[in-house]
Amino acid sequence: MTTASDTGLAGASAVEIASSIRTGKVTAAEVVESALARVDALDGSLHAFVERTDAMARAQAAEVDAAFARGDDPGPLAGVPIAIKDLIATAGVPTRNGTVVYGDWIPDEDDIVVERVKNAGAVILGKTTVPEFGYSAVGHNPVSPTARNPWNPELTPGGSSAGSAVAVATGMSPLALGSDGGGSVRIPASLCGLVGFKASMGRVPLYPGCRDERFPGMSSWETIEHIGPMTRTVADTALLMSVLAGPDPRDRHSLPAGDVDWLGAISEGPARGLAGKRIAYSADLGYLPVDPRVRSTVAAAVEAFEKLGATVVEADPGIDDPRPYIWPIVMADSDLVGMRGLVARHRDRMSPHLVELIERPWTAEEFTTAQMMRKRVVNQLWRFMRNYDLLVTPSLAVPAFPIGIQGPELIDGRMVDSGSWLGFLNIFNWTGQPAISVPAGFTGDGLPVGLQIVGPHLGDAEVLAAAALFEQERPWHSRWPELGASTTGGTREDDLIR
Template sequence: MTLASDPVETEASAVEIAALIRSGRVTAAEVVDSALARVDALDDSLHAFVERTDTLARAQAAEVDAAFARGEDPGPLAGVPIAIKDLIATAGVPTRNGSVVYGDWIPDEDDIVVERVKNAGAVILGKTTVPEFGYSAAGHSPVSPPARNPWNPELTPGGSSAGSAVAVATGMSPLALGSDGGGSVRIPASLCGLVGFKASMGRVPLYPGCRDERFPGMSSWETIEHIGPMTRTVADTALLMSVLAGPDPRDRHSLPAGDVDWLAAVAEEPARDLTGKTIAYSADLGYLPVDPQVRATVAAAVETFEKLGATVVEADPGIDDARPYIWPIVMADSDLVGMRGLVAQHRDRMSPHLVELIERRWTAEEFTTAQMMRKRVVNQMWRFMRNYDLLVTPSLAVPAFPIGIQGPELIDGRMVDSGSWLGFLNIFNWTGQPAISVPAGFTTGGLPVGLQIVGPHLGDGDVLAAAALFERERPWHYRWPGSPAAGGTRKESFAR
């Protein structure tokens, strides 16, 4: 999958693009034209986008260039392209939520995070592919073709932030927003070789997504949902977090941004190491089956933390296997009455696995038992984290698998349910701890493998700093099969 030369380089980071635009070496208009050309060239086969906003993007880029011409500063993301997951409301732009139910819905207000990236000068390229209401860790939905993993288009990119991952991994956009209620930023980041960050719960406020009672299906996941960056570098994640973090009265769970200077914490990191830090490493949490290549790749990557001066201790958190309680937590957060009304009208056009969840006769005891299990896991984790600065695990139990299934049913010779491959992730949605997935390496078949770094409650800066150091010591390369680093056609530089 190689491309003809683009007008400008598509592999530059968001930090680099912002600096080049600010210096006048390239215009925001040139950057957006290059990004849209990349979408034209790739998206018919990879299906990252469900709605393109070319006219809006060009108008926003023109505003950025005009602001600089007047001597004004449009913001830290001035002219930088960004893709928005289609579960995140965008005023005036169709936001279908991966469902025929909202096929004609055009929000009249932006989500808080969309407000913030617009105010920071970002250029919105469009809305990205999601499974219906985000109720899947894969990338297929009833309203669009399945998103495809650029490393192997026969495989899933993961979900539910599927299209966002594809857009960033292929250079269509340097930045994307995803949402993570049970791993949905970290899953596709791991499978597509990206950085995906879920900050402490409340650090990035949410509204209307999951909090507007008027919209059944959308108003789900409230006590576990997060919105976070998907990027190709840790510095880009930090840059986007500097825009997203901070409280908002529309989100009762929202937190102050804290005393962390998100970008400086990463930019200054090369002068530091992890001396004095104690890091727990758990290869399987004590109970999860893990693909042998994933296990070996992550184990080799973990040695990097020792080289950085940290003491690494193999230790399992000792938490209960909470996987059977995931869906009761989600459904207890949902409008079951409203969603059952949607099923009554649209059953034949909705995802079968979603219909099954909605129609199940849930009991109060199932919901309250799940709530008690969540409390138990939260208490087990904070007690464990008292002894460690960070916890490191694989991000996922497997590399990418074929499109069309919810997950593999055989891992390392063990028969498992289709959600077992996700077992490292949802715990930290329950606890609200910050967690980041970073590329750890590749399988022998050339598929990306992710490593997850987890911090204590509100330890966002420590997680970003450790990820930046890891990236410095093990720089991953933008090597998807269509990139120049993998033998594709070299693009022209941004610099003129």
Template sequence: MTLATDLTRMSAADLAAAIRSRSVTAVEVTEAALGRVNALDDHLHAFVERTDAAAIDRAAAVDEAFDRGEDPGPLAGVPIAVKDLIATAGVVTRSGSIAYQDWVPDEDDIVVERVKAAGAIILGKTTVPEFGYSGVGHNPVSPAARNPWNPDLTPGGSSAGSAVAVATGMAPLSLGSDGGGSIRIPASLCGLVGFKASMGRVPLYPGCRDERFPGVSSWETLEHIGPITRTTADAALLMSVIAGPDARDRHSLPAGDVDWLDCVSEESVATAVEGKTIGYTADFGLFPVDPRVRDVVGRAVGVFADLGARVIELDPALDDPTPHFWPLVMADSDLAGMRQMVADHGGQMSPHLVELLTRPWSAEELTTAQMGRKRLVNQMWKLMQGIDLLVTPTLSVPAFPIGMQGPEVIDGQMVSAGSWMAFLGMFNMTGQPAVSVPAGVTDDGLPIGMQIVGPHLDDGTTLRAAAAFEAARPWAHRWPDPAPAATSEVTS
């Protein structure tokens, strides 16, 4: 195995330690990552914008800082991929839309500021559906991202390219965003860890907050930014850098009540779920689920019993929250600005997005959705009073063919296009912490994710449980062997 291959298969935590010890340089690590991108991305399409020269320059600066005896930060020299919905100063941020094909932000998003300050090396921007309004990875302006476990299938979205980059070793860390599952979806379909912390743990700006940019300013009461990684330890490392308050985000929470790195320490993991009560539901009594998913996740949740937890099967009495999701998104959006965008570019925009934006939404529909969210929050906190954690499938299905918005049939039932994501958006509506971890694979080798959900603000217990499951059922040694897809390119 070559040095470059070794480096692209190392965790972010191990790379950071190796660079800090000077057993490898940041430039060597960055060159290895870029080599991996060169080898794979022509057919997987994780990246829509690469910053190779800037990455090498930043890596050289990290090496020079270490040579001077300085500390460039906890992520010094570690490559990272950044979702193309997250603003990057001086680097085009298209958001998957023709309307922003030439937009170069004049400021970084807060999380980009923070990873830069921590010494990370940004490799470029990753593929997204248009403005994130989809759970898959295709848009009208760039090739569709492909699942590395089977490139004819979707990797999920909207953090599509971010997941593909990590799953294939192009980058050990990536930043995703999650307004309705968009970190957890591709994590599940690509066999990764995807962590959505409590609403406000990770501040956002200008994304979702800057009213000058229609589309970019959407999702304010639903959006979270977080890590997509191969391990819970790497997720904790990235959270230790990006979490914490910022005055630019009115939702941001005070720092100090979660020690992210301690959540994944051996001491914490050893007893993480002992004595805990974990509630499990395969479907909430509401959603059709592929039998393969039921089987894999149903067996995986039993690991918690082996670790000393009490696992109980729930029959939650929830009203179906899914009808309220898109009205909430619309209420967060600049409808006037985005409808003007449709007037200017509608023929070059994603049809499902155009349909959403041009629908004659009534005030009653939007306020009914707000009441539906309140009802869900109240039902969920009452449910969580009797348990420490809630476990569900992450998705109702394994990966499906690229180009689709979702399967039409699940377990023999006709479903709407978004039904396969039904376990996810509810926890954006409540703001609870949720993490997807690899639970197993189908008979044909497709990853299936399990979702672990904590009570409001209990991020620590949620991440510790994920780390305990990983310790019992490790997965990071599994790597896809991606080959070029047989099908033609797909755009929205």
């Protein structure tokens, strides 16, 4: 087992890096050189990045060091490396969306979240691997090498924020941005042993992603999409959320700022503990097949909440099975006319499952029936949550599985549909509730298993506080995959992580 002390600067958290740069223990330039050296050493086999921005990163690091030399404050992420999912627009940098369709597209504006991390002083390392248009929960696409899980490179890291997860899980970057329209932050967080947070709908504004009607495929998922942090620690998630959250007029769904103290949630919340809290635990939501390895790992992990003073009640929410309606919800949010035009021109070079979805003869009745089911599930869940402070479930029904497929065909020996392994996640995109995946433990063969903590609508602070307490009780973030290479690329790592 590799630990943080074995990984040098790459093992430092974003909070530690930001503090060390601010206090002069290390420079932003040293941090970025260390990060780029680690990418050099590891990414040739793991394929986290589809576009590196080394020159940009060095220039941003130099600006941070110059600002501190002048006595200026570059922001809360000053000098901290970050990786950006390749579905998120980055001005002047190719943003291909995992497709030949936008193979030469270079945005002329940043997504709101990219604007915000730049303004906070972060250093952008590059764009990370995604499946085509994000319409998949794994890490392969038709135009770039397949992202591989660092815990076992023959297995998928999950998706669609595949490369972002690989970058953080290996210490190439302490922070990454992912997007989550049906679990796409929480899926790879679970399979790669990370923290992945989907805040309440509207906490993190989106534009142009999902909302620029000029770009078929990219203008999808609008009513269910979230952008969120992927990190190794809950504290790093809170730090990044303190930069990302807040309203923007370009996103009509964005929420006012001020009701969540993101950093306070993980300092003051844990101080209060979970005494008096009622937590519902559901092992399968009442209808999902679950791999026995996941079931046993999460059941053992849930005991931590009782040790922390909470009352844990095994209870299923009693929701109707939404699996048949997942894709109608997604496709109703899509530009079918525009995407069918893309298929007409590029069919042979697009993902077969995506072509099938686009060409299916969808009916208005399928779309409206799915919308009614969404309303039903939303109402069932808020009624259930009236009796509990939090809901805890497995993040996924399975641990990581081989690359090259869309999902396991068997779970616990039973044939399943393609959405069953994801069934704990996408309903909370429907409801917009805050949900976080945190490492619960490992299977007997060393694969990470995630635990999901869900709060009521707008209960983001409670979710982060519970996650921080759980992390203290079960600190899996200190465990690293055996990568077969040891590189830190700097000379002052021991000082930094001491």
